[in-house]
Amino acid sequence: MATLVHLAFLAVLQQGLPIVPERASSVAKQIDYLYYFLTGVTLFFSALIFSLVFYFAVRYRQRHPDERPQPIHGSLGLELLWSAIPLGLTMVMFFWGAHLFYIVRTPPSDATQLYVVGKQWMWKIQHPEGQREINALHVPVGRPVKLTMTSEDVIHSFYIPAFRIKMDVLPGRYTELWFTATKAGTYHLFCAEYCGAKHSGMTGWVTVLEPADYEAWLSGAPAGESLEQAGARLFRQHNCHTCHEAGPTSRGPSLQEILGKQVRLASGETVVVDEGYLRESILQPNAKVVAGYESVMPTYQGQISEEGILQLIAYLKSLTRAERKAQP
């Protein structure tokens, strides 16, 4: 036991002991400042309580067993004071934290879109240009990157401590995470949600590259077809076009320029077409049928992988983009 403590202190003396991880994203510094504020408040009040308890214990120690001090019933003023001060401080924490949280949860519209699929026990990443990585993520410095993520099995959580961000990765739905890396280097990627036997092995490395190095990496990595191309191939392969590209008489709605649009459903409700709705409509086509169409589409559950669905979505997004480009 003593040896362990001794070893630990020796190691501290030799290596130093950092208290914050590297800062490698646009939000890391702001979150660290908030952390320092919280740490300051914690140290102040802990020190206050510890020293008051210690001081009172010594100053007012019992000197005679029959001693009976004058009772003090309380003080409304003090009660209000020591309710109001914590309330004020915690509200500062709330607004500061909520403000940064809003930033962390709101990806910029020009972010590069990457796709992540988690499974026991690996991370699979697809770049728009077609590069695929496992347990590794290459990104450039200075460009916002948005990850759309899903899981093939249980809940995982995508965590990059150097970026101070984390988001659970769930089966059956998409979650989003975004960041702008600010410093070239190699950083830990962890799965933070316990996911079974090899949970602690579901780790990898995030490599942040200078833009030129990133371009070199992109052209050097085997790409094959881009995500849009892969999606277009799947679209043909599964005969989606027979119903969705047949003009005004088609059995399914047109998929040109639908992403982000609001559509009316047969049930009378309206829904915004996002990645989650597209995914649901491929796997459970009858759940939310667009008004004016029969529920005749068969399910593709079990026929298309999670990665395939993401490729299809990338393709459908490109249809929207192509329209937008054509219009002005």
Added chain:
Amino acid sequence: MNAAPPAANALPKVHYLNVDYGIRSWLFTIDHKRIALLYLGSITLFFVLGGLFATAIRLELLTPAGDLFESETYNKMFTMHGVVMIFFFLIPSIPATLGNFLVPMMIGARDLAFPRINLLSWYIYTLGGLFTLFAILSGGVDTGWTFYTPYSSTYSNTNVMATAVGVFILGFSSILTGFNFIITIHKMRAPGLTWFRLPLFIWAHYATSVIMILGTPVVAIAIALVGLERLFHIGIFNPALGGDPVLFQHLFWFYSHPAVYIMILPSMGVISEIVCCFSRKKIFGYSFVAFSSIAIALLGFLVWGHHMFVSSQSMYAGMVFSILSFLVAIPSAVKVFNWTATMYKGSVMYNAPMLYAMGFIGLFTMGGLTGLFLSTLATDVHLHDTYFVVAHFHYIMVGGALMGYLGGIHFWWPKISGRLYPEAWARFSALIIFVGFNLTFFPQFILGYLGMPRRYHAYPEEFQVLNVMSTAGASILAVGYAIPLIYLFWSLRYGPAAGPNPWQAKGLEWQASSPPPTHNFPETPVVTEEAYEYYPGAEADRV
């Protein structure tokens, strides 16, 4: 400085411990004091078991490589550590032992309102415990104590069902105890014992009972649904079957966050009693301390979503849960300030229970303040599921709840056993526990901000130094827990007789002999004063 034990005390001739002998007299007892001891024995066994699992965890984490156990075994170790410590030790700890023993005595009653239901609750606890022990012996369970779906409902191939059944059954014991306390406190107070004359221990147990009754059914339902999905593939939580995995988290935390207050509120009640007695002072701000227990119990039901800031819960729901979580911090802060103020101009003694209470105040303050890092949205995103969270809740549950439990066991040990524990050893172990605890868990705050995820069997090398510190601290802590276990047993036979009121404390329980007779009071006491009336010059405190 000590409350000197009155000389030449003798144990009363007949008391609840010797009124009857034999195993049947214990297994069929309906005396709340004997049932408290049945619980004390059971939860001590589970505490030792949970401690062994903790030892295994800390030994594995001594080195970065996962070299002591297979990852499957390690995952079972931390799961069973959590299940045993939370469900079978911490939740019943104070209410089922000290609460059972003291709630009737403090209000001047002969027993709880429903003595047979009280015994039933121990049998239910034991049955739930046997299921869980069976699960452990037949291969264990690896879902984490949180049973997150769809891992628990579909993917884990360990003994989830036996554990779930164990926890499900256990819940009923908790519900029955809560129900019994509420009715007893409402209906069986001695004449003159109005609500605002009640000891704060009673207020704390009342608040705890409300949570037990309102919250426990929800976790029972959640666990039953996991069982249905696992056995019959009914799609509730697994999206592959049409379910929603996040729904489970809502149901689970709707109970399990208030459950944190089931663990800490009774401890707060204990601390109020101890601080007043060993400062010879009335509590500072009685009604604020009393109502803060109620406020914690009620607000505690509205903050469960702070466990889910990164779960895919909407951003705005996150904001609502964040602000509500800050609000629940206020009554906790109020309590800490009031306990501290109670010592002001008091007559402070350094008996072991007071050392535990002072330790509690400090460690609970740190545990509470570090909770603010996790209510704050942006920092929680980074800290969620890291060792920071592990450190935070151990400061609350071990630094807080367990310190309070040990303080309470020492404080009322003379009442329970009729004998005094060895004071020097008790002070020594309280100090060892305080040091060992901080060395174990403080480094984990730093580990967490550095980014070490929890539930990792193997970890990157740069985290080793802090993990070695933590393991070193845990070995000190283990010694600190072993010492009281030994001397408390020793004192049962060799401790000097305590007399009815060795601390010259206020409160009806100290008017009965030690150990008390089966029906506590020969005549129903009449209460004419508020709690903690340590009058100046009132030597009449000595009964």
